[in-house]
Amino acid sequence: MARGVNKVILIGNLGQDPETRYTPNGNAVVNLNLATDESYKDRQTGQLVPKTEWHRIVMFGKIAEVAGQYLRKGSKVYIEGKLQTRKWQGQDGQDRYTTEVVVDINGQMQMLDSRGGGDNASQGAPQGRPQSQPQQPAAQNSQQGNYGAPAGNNQGGGYSQPGGGQGSMPEPVDDFDDDIPF
Amino acid sequence: MARGVNKVILIGNLGQDPETRYTPNGNAVVNLNLATDESYKDRQTGQLVPKTEWHRIVMFGKIAEVAGQYLRKGSKVYIEGKLQTRKWQGQDGQDRYTTEVVVDINGQMQMLDSRGGGDNASQGAPQGRPQSQPQQPAAQNSQQGNYGAPAGNNQGGGYSQPGGGQGSMPEPVDDFDDDIPF
Amino acid sequence: MARGVNKVILIGNLGQDPETRYTPNGNAVVNLNLATDESYKDRQTGQLVPKTEWHRIVMFGKIAEVAGQYLRKGSKVYIEGKLQTRKWQGQDGQDRYTTEVVVDINGQMQMLDSRGGGDNASQGAPQGRPQSQPQQPAAQNSQQGNYGAPAGNNQGGGYSQPGGGQGSMPEPVDDFDDDIPF
Amino acid sequence: MARGVNKVILIGNLGQDPETRYTPNGNAVVNLNLATDESYKDRQTGQLVPKTEWHRIVMFGKIAEVAGQYLRKGSKVYIEGKLQTRKWQGQDGQDRYTTEVVVDINGQMQMLDSRGGGDNASQGAPQGRPQSQPQQPAAQNSQQGNYGAPAGNNQGGGYSQPGGGQGSMPEPVDDFDDDIPF
DNA sequence: TTTT
DNA sequence: TTTT
Numbered sequence: 140m141a142r143g144v145n146k147v148i149l150i151g152n153l154g155q156d157p158e159t160r161y162t163p164n165g166n167a168v169v170n171l172n173l174a175t176d177e178s179y180k181d182r183q184t185g186q187l188v189p190k191t192e193w194h195r196i197v198m199f200g201k202i203a204e205v206a207g208q209y210l211r212k213g214s215k216v217y218i219e220g221k222l223q224t225r226k227w228q229g230q231d232g233q234d235r236y237t238t239e240v241v242v243d244i245n246g247q248m249q250m251l252d253s254r255g256g257g258d259n260a261s262q263g264a265p266q267g268r269p270q271s272q273p274q275q276p277a278a279q280n281s282q283q284g285n286y287g288a289p290a291g292n293n294q295g296g297g298y299s300q301p302g303g304g305q306g307s308m309p310e311p312v313d314d315f316d317d318d319i320p321f
Numbered sequence: 322m323a324r325g326v327n328k329v330i331l332i333g334n335l336g337q338d339p340e341t342r343y344t345p346n347g348n349a350v351v352n353l354n355l356a357t358d359e360s361y362k363d364r365q366t367g368q369l370v371p372k373t374e375w376h377r378i379v380m381f382g383k384i385a386e387v388a389g390q391y392l393r394k395g396s397k398v399y400i401e402g403k404l405q406t407r408k409w410q411g412q413d414g415q416d417r418y419t420t421e422v423v424v425d426i427n428g429q430m431q432m433l434d435s436r437g438g439g440d441n442a443s444q445g446a447p448q449g450r451p452q453s454q455p456q457q458p459a460a461q462n463s464q465q466g467n468y469g470a471p472a473g474n475n476q477g478g479g480y481s482q483p484g485g486g487q488g489s490m491p492e493p494v495d496d497f498d499d500d501i502p503f
Numbered sequence: 504m505a506r507g508v509n510k511v512i513l514i515g516n517l518g519q520d521p522e523t524r525y526t527p528n529g530n531a532v533v534n535l536n537l538a539t540d541e542s543y544k545d546r547q548t549g550q551l552v553p554k555t556e557w558h559r560i561v562m563f564g565k566i567a568e569v570a571g572q573y574l575r576k577g578s579k580v581y582i583e584g585k586l587q588t589r590k591w592q593g594q595d596g597q598d599r600y601t602t603e604v605v606v607d608i609n610g611q612m613q614m615l616d617s618r619g620g621g622d623n624a625s626q627g628a629p630q631g632r633p634q635s636q637p638q639q640p641a642a643q644n645s646q647q648g649n650y651g652a653p654a655g656n657n658q659g660g661g662y663s664q665p666g667g668g669q670g671s672m673p674e675p676v677d678d679f680d681d682d683i684p685f
Numbered sequence: 686m687a688r689g690v691n692k693v694i695l696i697g698n699l700g701q702d703p704e705t706r707y708t709p710n711g712n713a714v715v716n717l718n719l720a721t722d723e724s725y726k727d728r729q730t731g732q733l734v735p736k737t738e739w740h741r742i743v744m745f746g747k748i749a750e751v752a753g754q755y756l757r758k759g760s761k762v763y764i765e766g767k768l769q770t771r772k773w774q775g776q777d778g779q780d781r782y783t784t785e786v787v788v789d790i791n792g793q794m795q796m797l798d799s800r801g802g803g804d805n806a807s808q809g810a811p812q813g814r815p816q817s818q819p820q821q822p823a824a825q826n827s828q829q830g831n832y833g834a835p836a837g838n839n840q841g842g843g844y845s846q847p848g849g850g851q852g853s854m855p856e857p858v859d860d861f862d863d864d865i866p867f
Numbered sequence: 868t869t870t871t
Numbered sequence: 872t873t874t875t
Contacts, residue, residue: 141459142875143721144399144431144696145738147768148512150581150613151689154868174869175689175768192691192769193868213869215615217326217514217581222693222721222768223738224784231777238770238784245461249326249514251579253617277323279427325539326514327556329586330694332763332795333507357507357586374509376586397797399696399763404511404539404558404586406602413595420588420602431696433761435799459875505823508763508795581690609825613690641687641871643791688871700872720873739872759873 145221147240149194150251151175153214159207167203171196171210173218173240196220198242205278206248217249218242244280327403329422331376332433333357335396341389349385353378353392355400355422378402380424387460388430399431400424430460509585511604513558514615515539517578523571531567535560535574537582537604560584562606569642570612581613582606612642691767693786695740696797697721699760705753713749717742717756719764719786742766744788751824752794763795764788790826 154172161167173194178187196218198206210216220242229235242248336354343349355378360371378400380388392398402424411417424430518536525531537558542551560582562570574580584606593599606612700718707713719740724733742764744752756762766788775781788794 141429141431141461141721141723143459143698143723144401144429144694144763145721145723145740146694148692148694149690149768150615151691152869152871154870172868175687175691176870177687177689177691189871191869192767194691194768194770215870217690219326221738222695222740222784222786224740229779233775235781237782238768240768247323247326249323251514251615277325279323323539323541325516325541326512326581327539327541327558328512330510330512331508331586332797333509357505357509359505359507359509374585374587376509376588399508403556404513404602404604405556406558411597415593417599419600420586422586433696433797505793505795505825507823508765508793583690611687611690613687641689643687698873698875700874718872722874735875737873761874 147218147220147222149173149175149196149218149240151194151216151218153210153212153216154193155212157207157210159203166200167198167207169196169198169203169207171198171206171216171218173216195237195239196242197223197239198246198248200244200280202242202246202248202278202280209250215251217247217251219247221246242280246280248278250277329400329402329404331355331357331378331400331422333376333398333400335392335394335398336375337394339389339392341385348382349380349389351378351380351385351389353380353388353398353400355398377419377421378424379405379421380428380430382426384424384428384430384460391432397433399429399433401429403428428461432459511582511584511586513537513539513560513582513604515558515580515582517574517576517580518557519576521571521574523567530564531562531571533560533562533567533571535562535570535580535582537580559601559603560606561587561603562610562612564608566606566610566612566642573614579615581611581615583611585610610643614641693764693766693768695719695721695742695764695786697740697762697764699756699758699762700739701758703753703756705749712746713744713753715742715744715749715753717744717752717762717764719762741783741785742788743769743785744792744794746790746826748788748792748794748824748826755796761797763793763797765793767792792826794824796823 151173154174158170159167160169173196175192175194176189177192178189180186181188206216218240220240222238223241224236224238227235227237333355336356340352341349342351355376357374357376358371359374360369362368363370380402388398400422402422404420405423406418406420409417409419515537518538522534523531524534537560539556539558540553541556542553544550545552562584570580582604584604586602587605588600588602591599591601697719700720704716705713706715719742721738721740722735723738724735726732727734752762764786766786768784769787770782770784773781773783
């Protein structure tokens with residue numbers, strides 16, 4: 140039940156492969172880094188200046204599974220989610236804030252590549268992507284006919300972070316060298 | 322599962338009270354007539370010219386029930402749905418098309434009045450609106466924690482139209498004098 | 504100045520090449536037929552049933568020019584516009600209504616194909632598309648740095664319709680065998 | 686020119702009066718703190734748990750002026766903008782990131798209160814609000830008929846911060862006791 | 868860090 | 872810090 144509207148709509152490309160983690164009860168949680176490009180005309184020079192905005196995306200439930208399986212670095216994707224800012228503690232004990240686009244049971248994800256993913260035609264896709272699968276799956280955690288389906292526990296936080304090692308983004312509870320979560 | 326995006330977002334006021342019908346299995350179906358206002362500067366005269374656009378809304382499921390109960394003529398409301406054009410036969414046997422904004426399990430509705438609806442404070446609300454209810458309910462057919470909840474059969478059309486008499490909008494199958502559905 | 508919100512967001516594919524017309528003062532007006540796909544699980548059979556929704560798009564100004572030049576049948580595109588229903592007269596003198604998604608100075612268009620359009624690599628693109636142009640242009644009639652730029656006269660209607668012949672969609676004023684505008 | 690889509694749509698209430706600043710060339714820049722409410726059903730207890738999300742909004746141009754003049758603490762408002770994360774230096778020399786919703790020439794703002802703002806009827810509105818003005822103005826920096834109109838320089842950052850003292854939010858360049866911008 |  |  141919402142007493143307001145909180146909606147984010149993005150179309151952009153992944154800066155890197157998705158990172159998949161799992162909650163204690165086995166639900167997938169996927170993090171994406173998404174770039175949206177814009178260019179504007181500089182008022183001084185009249186030049187077109189490119190500008191890239193990076194977004195941190197967190198996906199839950201079925202959408203997360205699909206994203207983890209089919210999206211790759213470079214993939215173009217449509218995402219609909221909501222803004223969420225979470226507070227965490229830096230190593231210095233001070234509060235830090237990270238704003239993310241959360242794609243949960245009310246969100247949507249849509250792959251926009253011609254054939255199912257960025258560089259996956261040129262090189263083998265990791266995680267044993269099944270070749271017989273549809274090439275451009277779309278995902279919506281909640282949809283017609285999906286009544287009673289299991290859904291990611293996107294509330295209450297507290298998902299596990301197995302590893303978080305090399306290549307994965309630092310998370311608040313991790314003991315990393317720096318405390319920059321974004 | 323969507324292989325595309327079809328989204329409509331409206332904020333406007335109801336031109337009349339909602340019309341509620343029921344499907345054979347008891348699910349509510351509500352029709353709204355929503356006005357969105359816009360004004361533009363006439364290039365000749367420089368005058369600000371007001372322009373009202375009317376939208377035909379069809380709601381299913383829990384949202385429909387809430388809308389039927391709390392919305393009234395004049396109510397300001399936020400609506401998120403999808404575009405759908407349906408074909409029907411005019412009395413002359415020719416095809417007609419009506420485009421509607423469908424608010425189903427994936428849609429959203431949000432009342433925006435200060436206290437629960439347009440003119441409902443000045444006159445008794447029909448349909449036995451419970452006075453102890455929250456004044457400004459928001460509705461989303463599908464939401465967190467709602468797993469396994471029943472949902473409107475918003476697919477396959479074919480809902481019943483009990484009456485359709487005085488005050489209700491003409492529907493394709495009705496035997497009205499004119500064949501204008503919108 | 505809007506006293507409401509009227510927004511449509513679509514991602515889909517063109518059912519045919521864009522139709523370009525020009526206003527008396529030379530501004531481009533482009534019509535598109537856009538399909539958005541959705542499939543839902545039939546509650547009886549449990550089968551996934553595909554469902555295609557067709558949308559009639561009207562574009563004005565700079566966006567129209569870009570769309571006319573780069574979009575082709577099959578092109579995947581993101582569109583942001585507003586709903587507009589216009590009334591016209593059928594041959595029988597009765598009123599008809601057609602709802603369109605209008606993409607004007609406040610709208611947006613975004614090509615989503617890997618390389619500039621649907622089937623345009625396999626066959627010569629009409630209208631003398633320049634080969635040296637960027638492959639995937641994006642268009643926004645109104646944008647940063649664009650102050651003072653000319654814009655389509657998307658108000659007041661009354662654009663000319665040169666031809667409207669074979670292959671183009673019937674328009675209200677045309678003298679066609681049927682009066683179905685959509 | 687956008688090579689992507691970056692859109693945020695919010696409906697919520699202001700947590701405090703808007704803060705207005707001015708760029709060196711006199712353009713208004715307004716900061717808002719907007720709350721969007723959501724409640725979800727706790728899966729353990731079955732209780733409805735309220736949850737408020739706070740958003741930092743930055744407005745430029747004509748929208749900023751309207752917002753500064755008419756919005757007040759408690760005002761309900763519709764906002765359309767884009768996500769932007771900016772980097773700044775904490776007092777400890779470390780990088781910090783703040784994500785904001787930027788409402789510029791492409792954004793939109795819509796007041797949703799019955800009569801022009803939260804508590805502004807009960808107390809004198811600052812900044813000499815004209816009493817004869819419309820009660821519920823809507824604002825769009827870019828709109829029909831607005832061709833050639835001046836617009837806020839929403840690019841390049843670097844607006845001045847006159848004061849930033851008591852009551853205003855800490856900004857990166859300020860010399861405050863803490864370095865929390867959000 | 869992506870994409871054109 | 873808002874609102875219901």
